Amino acid sequence: MTANAEHPNARILRAVYADLTKIADYAAPDILVHLADRTPIDPRPCRGATAVLAHEQALIRMTHGTLVMDVQQIAANDHFGAVLGTLRATRPQPVGVPFCGLWRFVDGCIVEHWENAADPALLSGILAPRSGPAPL
Incomplete structure (x- = not known):
């Protein structure tokens, strides 16, 4: 891979952030997602590709389809990826x-993901409440 070429895992992350429902295309069946509003007392991980896809679809529904993951930077290698950006919605x-x-x-398969929001309480308070794990 040349110095300017994007790592394949960075391309996967770019695709996922462009359309959150694509996570199922790249996730291991037993993927584990650590939700942004987790706490040490209530970690509430999301387990399995089906549950993770349902989590992303619920987030899209809660924003009435206005959710945009505005990616500013992606870094990835064979083992890890990091994405910085801003989650935006109008509803x-x-x-x-x-x-x-x-x-x-x-x-090349996503096995684990940690959601980290700068202000998870603000985000959870803005989005419509739902049963089960908090939105993000």
């Missing part, structure tokens, strides 16, 4: 929250 009310997504890969 149910305007929001812009910086995020840092951390990812772990095995053989």
Whole structure:
């Protein structure tokens, strides 16, 4: 790979952030996602490709389809990826929250993801409440 070529895992992350429902195309069946509003007392991980896809679809629904993951930087290698950007939506009310997504890969497949929002409480408070794990 040349110095200017994008790592294949960076291309995967770019595709996922362009369309969150694409995560299922790149996720291991037993993927583990650590939600942004986790706490040491209530870590609430999301387990399995089906549950992770449902989590992303719920986030899109909660924003009435206005969700945009505005990616500013991606770094990736064979094992890890990091994405910096801003989560934006206009509904149910305007929001812009910086995020840092951390990812772990095995053989080009996403096996683990840590959602990190600069202000998870603000984000959770803006999005419509739902049963189960908090939105992000």
